[in-house]
Structures are given as C-alpha cells and as structure tokens.
Amino acid sequence: MSNNFARRAELVKASEVRELLKLTDVNEIISFGGGLPAEETFPVEEMREICNEILSENGAKAMQYAISEGHIGLRQIIVRLMGEKGIIAGVDDILITSGSQQGLDLSGKVFLDEGDVVLCESPTYLSAINAFKPFYPKFVEVEMDEDGLIPEELQKKIIENRNIKFLYTIPDYQNPTGRQMSLERRKAIVDLANQYDIIIIEDNPYSELCFSDNKLPPLKSFDTEGRVVYLSTFSKTVCPGYRVGWVSASPEIINKYILFKQGTDLHTNFFAQMQIASFFEKYDIKKHIERNISIYKSRRNAMLETMKKTFPKEVSFTKPNGGLFLWVTLPEYMNSKDLLLKAMKKGVAFVQGSAFFPNGGHENTMRLNFSGLTEEKIIGGIEILGELLREEVRNSKINVQII
Amino acid sequence: MSNNFARRAELVKASEVRELLKLTDVNEIISFGGGLPAEETFPVEEMREICNEILSENGAKAMQYAISEGHIGLRQIIVRLMGEKGIIAGVDDILITSGSQQGLDLSGKVFLDEGDVVLCESPTYLSAINAFKPFYPKFVEVEMDEDGLIPEELQKKIIENRNIKFLYTIPDYQNPTGRQMSLERRKAIVDLANQYDIIIIEDNPYSELCFSDNKLPPLKSFDTEGRVVYLSTFSKTVCPGYRVGWVSASPEIINKYILFKQGTDLHTNFFAQMQIASFFEKYDIKKHIERNISIYKSRRNAMLETMKKTFPKEVSFTKPNGGLFLWVTLPEYMNSKDLLLKAMKKGVAFVQGSAFFPNGGHENTMRLNFSGLTEEKIIGGIEILGELLREEVRNSKINVQII
Numbered sequence: 001m002s003n004n005f006a007r008r009a010e011l012v013k014a015s016e017v018r019e020l021l022k023l024t025d026v027n028e029i030i031s032f033g034g035g036l037p038a039e040e041t042f043p044v045e046e047m048r049e050i051c052n053e054i055l056s057e058n059g060a061k062a063m064q065y066a067i068s069e070g071h072i073g074l075r076q077i078i079v080r081l082m083g084e085k086g087i088i089a090g091v092d093d094i095l096i097t098s099g100s101q102q103g104l105d106l107s108g109k110v111f112l113d114e115g116d117v118v119l120c121e122s123p124t125y126l127s128a129i130n131a132f133k134p135f136y137p138k139f140v141e142v143e144m145d146e147d148g149l150i151p152e153e154l155q156k157k158i159i160e161n162r163n164i165k166f167l168y169t170i171p172d173y174q175n176p177t178g179r180q181m182s183l184e185r186r187k188a189i190v191d192l193a194n195q196y197d198i199i200i201i202e203d204n205p206y207s208e209l210c211f212s213d214n215k216l217p218p219l220k221s222f223d224t225e226g227r228v229v230y231l232s233t234f235s236k237t238v239c240p241g242y243r244v245g246w247v248s249a250s251p252e253i254i255n256k257y258i259l260f261k262q263g264t265d266l267h268t269n270f271f272a273q274m275q276i277a278s279f280f281e282k283y284d285i286k287k288h289i290e291r292n293i294s295i296y297k298s299r300r301n302a303m304l305e306t307m308k309k310t311f312p313k314e315v316s317f318t319k320p321n322g323g324l325f326l327w328v329t330l331p332e333y334m335n336s337k338d339l340l341l342k343a344m345k346k347g348v349a350f351v352q353g354s355a356f357f358p359n360g361g362h363e364n365t366m367r368l369n370f371s372g373l374t375e376e377k378i379i380g381g382i383e384i385l386g387e388l389l390r391e392e393v394r395n396s397k398i399n400v401q402i403i
Numbered sequence: 404m405s406n407n408f409a410r411r412a413e414l415v416k417a418s419e420v421r422e423l424l425k426l427t428d429v430n431e432i433i434s435f436g437g438g439l440p441a442e443e444t445f446p447v448e449e450m451r452e453i454c455n456e457i458l459s460e461n462g463a464k465a466m467q468y469a470i471s472e473g474h475i476g477l478r479q480i481i482v483r484l485m486g487e488k489g490i491i492a493g494v495d496d497i498l499i500t501s502g503s504q505q506g507l508d509l510s511g512k513v514f515l516d517e518g519d520v521v522l523c524e525s526p527t528y529l530s531a532i533n534a535f536k537p538f539y540p541k542f543v544e545v546e547m548d549e550d551g552l553i554p555e556e557l558q559k560k561i562i563e564n565r566n567i568k569f570l571y572t573i574p575d576y577q578n579p580t581g582r583q584m585s586l587e588r589r590k591a592i593v594d595l596a597n598q599y600d601i602i603i604i605e606d607n608p609y610s611e612l613c614f615s616d617n618k619l620p621p622l623k624s625f626d627t628e629g630r631v632v633y634l635s636t637f638s639k640t641v642c643p644g645y646r647v648g649w650v651s652a653s654p655e656i657i658n659k660y661i662l663f664k665q666g667t668d669l670h671t672n673f674f675a676q677m678q679i680a681s682f683f684e685k686y687d688i689k690k691h692i693e694r695n696i697s698i699y700k701s702r703r704n705a706m707l708e709t710m711k712k713t714f715p716k717e718v719s720f721t722k723p724n725g726g727l728f729l730w731v732t733l734p735e736y737m738n739s740k741d742l743l744l745k746a747m748k749k750g751v752a753f754v755q756g757s758a759f760f761p762n763g764g765h766e767n768t769m770r771l772n773f774s775g776l777t778e779e780k781i782i783g784g785i786e787i788l789g790e791l792l793r794e795e796v797r798n799s800k801i802n803v804q805i806i
C-alpha cells in the first residue's frame with residue numbers, strides 16, 4: 001500500500017526535545033532538555049476552587065461549543081494586560097488560541113505560500129520552525145548578539161531577498177538563547193518593517209518572567225501601521241497544560257486568523273478559558289508572577305554559579321535576565337551531539353543547539369533549561385556536565401600534543 | 404501597507420453557521436442553524452466532582468506540559484471503545500486531538516499537496532471543506548442517496564481522476580444529511596479503496612447517537628490494509644466545549660499525524676483529557692449515552708412530525724435514525740438564501756444547503772439541526788417555516804397562472 005503523504009510529511013522531523021521528554025519519563029535522568037515551567041508555580045488549589053464555582057454556577061456554558069474568537073471576559077483581561085505594556089487593542093483585535101504554538105501554525109496559514117521567505121533570529125524557536133515548515137517557506141536567518149537581532153544584519157537580509165512574508169522574532173529572553181532585545185533595536189526593527197513593508201510576528205511568551213528592572217515594551221507597542229502580530233500565552237504565567245494563548249493583530253489581519261482558527265479546531269477549550277479568566281479576576285496575578293520569578297531567578301542563579309565554577313574557560317554561555325533558557329557555545333571542535341550521548345550515559349540531558357537553526361549547522365551549541373528542576377538537581381547536573389566538558393577540553397589538548 | 408496574505412487567505416470564507424451562532428447570541432431567534440448538543444446532556448455535576456478530585460490529588464500533572472500523543476489512560480479507554488466497534492488498535496495507534504476538527508486539519512497536513520483530489524460525499528461537512536481548503540486540493544463530489552455514498556459513483560470518479568489522495572466520508576448520520584451508509588456499501592467502499600489504493604478518512608462523530616437497532620460497524624473495522632484513518636470525538640458523548648477527539652490509524656500514518664500535531668498546538672488540554680478519562684472510569688457511559696439518545700430522539704420526532712404536518716408536499720426531507728441533523732430539499736425554483744432572509748424576519752434560522760457543496764450549487768437545499776432546541780421551540784420554529792414554505796409554493800403557483 002502506498003501512503004501518498006504530502007511532500008511536507010518528509011520535512012517535519014520528531015522534536016528532539018519531545019523525544020527527550022519521553023525518555024525522561026522512564027529514566028532517572030537530570031534533563032535540561034525540556035522547557036517545563038516549575039510545577040510549584042501552578043495555582044492548583046486556586047483552580048480547584050475556581051472549577052468548583054464554574055461547574056456549580058455555569059457548567060453548561062463551560063462545556064458547550066463557543067465562538068472561535070474566545071471568551072469575552074478573558075479577552076478583556078488580555079486587553080488590560082497588553083495595555084500595561086503599551087499596546088492599544090480592543091477585544092475584537094484578539095483571538096484566543098490553543099497555546100501560543102497555535103498562533104504560529106495560524107501565522108503560517110495566513111501568510112505563507114511555497115517559497116515565501118521567513119526572516120528569523122539565528123538561532124530561533126525549534127517549534128516555530130516546525131510550525132512554519134508545512135507551508136514550504138524559505139528560512140533566512142539573521143544574526144544576533146547579546147542585544148538580540150542586529151538591525152543592520154536584518155536590513156542586509158531584507159535587501160538580499162524577495163518574497164519576504166514576515167520577520168519572526170522573540171524579543172524577550174528568547175528561546176533558545178535567553179537574550180533580550182534592546183530598546184533601541186526594538187524601535188529600529190519596527191522602523192525597518194515600516195520602511196520595507198514587512199509584517200512582524202512578535203512571539204512574546206516569556207516577557208512576564210523578568211528577573212531585572214529592565215522590563216522593555218514589546219515591538220507591538222511601537223507599531224503605528226498595524227503590521228505587528230503579537231502572540232502570547234498563559235503557559236508561563238498560569239500553566240501550560242491548559243493550552244491557552246492569544247494572538248493580537250489589526251482587524252484585517254485578525255479576521256484571517258479567526259477564519260483559519262475555525263477550520264483548525266473550531267475554538268479553544270472553553271472551560272479552560274473561563275478558569276483562567278476567573279483566576280485573573282479573583283487573585284493577585286502580580287503577586288503570583290513575582291513568586292514564580294523568585295523561583296526561576298534562584299534556579300538561574302544556581303545554574304550560572306555552578307557553570308562559572310565548573311565549566312572550562314573555553315566554553316561560553318549567555319546570562320539571561322529572564323525566561324527559562326540559556327545558551328552554551330562550545331569550542332568549535334566539539335560536537336554537542338557527541339557530548340549529549342556521553343552526558344546521557346552519566347544521567348544528564350540537554351538539547352543540541354543545531355536543532356534551533358532552520359538551515360542547520362552550529363553543531364557546537366546547546367540549550368539548557370533552568371526552570372523545570374530543583375536547585376539541587378541543577379547543581380548536580382551542571383557539575384556532571386562541567387566535568388565532562390573539562391575532560392573534553394583536556395582530551396583535545398592531548399590530541400593536539402600528540403599531533 | 405500591503406498585508407501579503409497567502410493565497411489561501413482568499414479561499415476560506417466565514418462559516419455561515421458560525422456567523423449565525425453569533426446572531427443567535429443577541430437575538431431571540433429559533434436557530435436550527437448550529438450543531439449544538441443539548442446542554443441537558445452535559446455531565447456537569449459529575450465533572451465538578453472529578454475536577455475536585457483531580458486537582459486535589461494530581462493537580463500539577465493536569466497543568467503541566469504533556470506528550471503530544473495524549474493521556475495514556477484516555478487512549479486505553481479509546482482502544483476499548485473502538486474494540487467494541489470491531490476496530491483492533493493499540494494505544495500507540497491513537498493520537499488525542501483538539502476535537503475531531505483538528506483531525507481534519509492534520510489530515511490535510513499529512514496528505515494534501517496543491518491540486519490533489521479529495522473525494523467526498525455530495526454534500527459534505529462544511530468545516531471539513533474549510534479544514535482541507537488551506538492545502539489547495541480539488542474537491543470531487545460523489546453522489547449519495549438514502550443509503551449514503553454510492554459505490555458505483557465512487558468508482559466512476561476514481562477512474563475519472565488522477566492524484567486522488569483520500570476519500571473523506573461520514574458514514575453515520577452524516578452532517579449535513581443525517582444519512583447512514585448501509586452495511587453492504589461500507590464493505591464495497593473499503594474494497595474499492597483496496598482495489599485502487601486509496602486512503603479513507605472516516606469521520607465518525609455521531610455513531611453513538613443511534614436511535615434505532617441498526618448500529619453498523621465503521622469502515623475501519625473492515626480495513627485489512629491499514630488504509631482507513633478513523634476520526635472521532637467526545638463532543639457528542641460527553642461535551643464539545645472541552646475540544647477532545649482522536650485519530651486512529653496504522654503506525655506509519657499515525658506517526659505523521661503526531662509530528663504535525665506537535666507543530667500545531669504541542670498537545671491537547673491535558674486537564675480536559677484527564678477529566679474525560681475519569682468520567683469513563685467512574686460512571687456508566689452507556690447509561691449516559693442512552694439518556695442523551697432519548698432526548699435527541701424525542702427532538703427528532705418532534706421535528707419530523709411537525710414537518711409532516713406543516714411542510715407542503717413539494718418539499719422533501721431525510722428521516723435520520725441518529726445524529727443531530729436532517730436535510731431538506733425544496734422545489735428547484737426555491738432558493739434557500741431568500742428563504743433564510745424571510746425566515747429570519749419571522750424569527751427562525753437554518754443553514755443554506757449550498758454551503759455543504761465544496762463546488763457550490765444546490766441552492767434549493769437546507770440543513771436543520773434538531774439537537775440544540777427544546778421540543779416546544781422545535782415545533783414552534785418548524786410551524787413558522789412550514790407556513791413560509793406553503794406561502795412560497797402558493798406564490799409560485801399564482802405566478803405560473805399569471806404567466
């Protein structure tokens with residue numbers, strides 16, 4: 001029997017993060033591979049009360065079909081949240097999605113025809129690559145540094161390429177690097193988008209998880225032409241298992257998202273939308289997020305301090321001021337795939353950095369997650385990695401002497 | 404500013420059902436337009452207890468990221484449910500989806516390249532058309548009669564067309580016609596698929612809602628070659644607001660669905676999956692469904708009896724033995740769009756039948772839903788429609804006399 005799959009069925013590969021997640025279910029591995037928020041941050045008891053109340057008073061509504069746009073009360077809350085960030089939007093400019101991931105799938109549907117160019121940071125979010133790939137785009141990577149995407153590099157790539165559909169960017173504590181785009185660059189990049197008539201897909205799941213005083217306004221807040229599509233989620237502020245996120249865009253654009261949402265899953269779980277809306281209405285979300293931040297900040301500190309102590313000086317890494325991830329660059333001669341195999345034998349896992357480059361390469365990089373493990377496990381795991389890395393560096397020097 | 408949408412953004416139109424749904428929120432209209440299950444059938448009190456238990460004992464798991472394949476306990480329940488229908492599958496052959504609608508979107512992703520042929524019943528499910536359209540297929544409609552899709556017509560269309568990717572069929576109480584495919588035809592159609600090496604997407608959301616003794620096995624139960632992809636949902640047996648459905652297919656095929664699921668929304672709301680699994684474990688689902696059936700059967704009876712009394716003999720309609728819908732064929736000279744405008748002025752809505760034909764036409768048809776309204780409202784609404792139809796027939800005869 002021939003299966004006759006679409007061409008795209010050959011393009012999308014199993015996510016190594018997910019495959020690792022499966023592994024970590026069965027083995028006693030310290031995994032820096034996933035991107036799991038800390039379970040301690042989930043408002044379990046609050047949700048128990050909220051569920052009880054919704055199902056006592058409003059159960060049939062929670063269980064019935066609902067409009068694709070999403071729960072009106074939740075959209076009003078999002079209007080307020082975005083207003084605090086300087087984004088002016090109305091409830092009709094917002095579509096509730098099944099996680100921010102669905103915002104990416106819908107972005108592909110709305111904008112991408114075969115051969116269209118997607119500009120993105122180099123590296124970029126692995127599952128964004130997989131969300132866009134089914135629509136056969138060409139990925140053009142734009143260089144970044146500690147201050148995020150470099151506007152001059154972006155302009156160069158814009159000039160060099162045709163059929164550019166959008167720039168995909170994660171300005172805050174980017175997945176995978178943990179980098180935060182500077183204020184000047186945010187403005188410069190919106191200016192470039194205006195100048196060259198380009199759409200920006202701004203993916204902003206981590207902005208609330210800010211460990212410093214340097215909270216920056218989203219690119220969307222500088223958008224005067226309705227060309228920035230803003231994606232975010234409750235996965236990092238409430239919990240990811242509910243799969244509730246949102247898209248905000250100009251009326252003309254959001255209407256296309258809504259139409260494709262209908263064909264994709266009709267609407268997002270309505271009970272979950274009601275629960276999150278109720279959580280924001282009844283509880284002090286700022287205090288809740290502050291508590292989350294203090295947990296993540298301690299874990300980041302534990303990771304960075306252990307890395308400084310145990311990683312050889314040949315290995316460099318980012319020092320994120322927020323989010324869930326940091327990024328490690330190994331000496332050119334090292335391969336993170338080989339390292340991963342060795343590390344897993346010693347009970348430690350991470351994600352190879354090459355997975356985050358849509359056009360491949362960069363085998364000497366890796367992503368580490370610091371949100372999902374206790375400080376004790378982080379310290380233990382990083383010490384194992386450090387020992388392994390020192391050994392690798394030592395061996396390479398011996399090899400050089402032998403040659 | 405140019406928006407640079409993908410070509411597909413022009414193909415997908417607002418669902419008139421959904422737009423009507425919005426209308427019915429604000430007006431006091433009797434709408435036969437939606438496809439809402441009866442709220443009385445939702446196990447609200449049971450779910451209140453279940454939520455309380457899950458969040459007391461297992462809250463963090465309900466709120467955390469989970470594997471794309473879905474909750475293992477729920478997949479075991481599905482294995483059992485399908486086993487009762489004669490489908491032999493293991494948990495690894497099942498993917499939990501965000502409603503059966505997502506199964507359609509993923510089917511498009513897995514199989515359809517531009518220009519590929521989708522064979523479907525004429526008429527077929529409106530939101531399946533919208534789910535497949537983004538992948539630019541060509542729809543080839545196959546004639547049906549009271550016993551469902553006609554195998555001889557299917558064979559003719561198979562021979563006439565190239566690049567056929569799959570047959571999409573709803574064998575039980577089809578949306579929109581309410582027709583049930585006969586046993587002989589089920590076997591004959593699987594035989595044709597084997598003979599011509601074609602995949603079948605069997606969409607089976609309504610099979611549990613059977614009002615007669617004539618429950619028939621799914622096409623998938625006759626599949627000896629792993630070429631039937633089976634889609635179903637808990638929307639009609641538990642509730643639709645949770646958006647939990649599933650796909651079952653051979654290992655090679657289901658693995659492609661899982662990969663695309665990851666890029667689409669990572670996984671389906673995990674708390675909802677746990678709730679449904681717990682509902683099946685703790686309660687007598689057969690008794691629950693029997694109660695649902697008795698409600699729907701009474702409503703169907705109320706609709707059919709009032710139609711027999713009030714519709715003019717020039718109007719014909721199906722008499723479904725299950726599901727949520729029936730199908731009305733008006734005299735050729737009537738246009739259901741004109742009729743809808745007139746009906747809405749009198750406080751009644753339905754969906755124009757033409758929306759269910761991917762290649763258009765059939766302006767003299769309409770779909771009526773009998774599940775979402777009380778018997779009283781059904782009788783009242785059908786009487787208004789009947790009066791309007793008699794008036795239309797009368798007017799046409801006067802016009803003929805004048806000419």
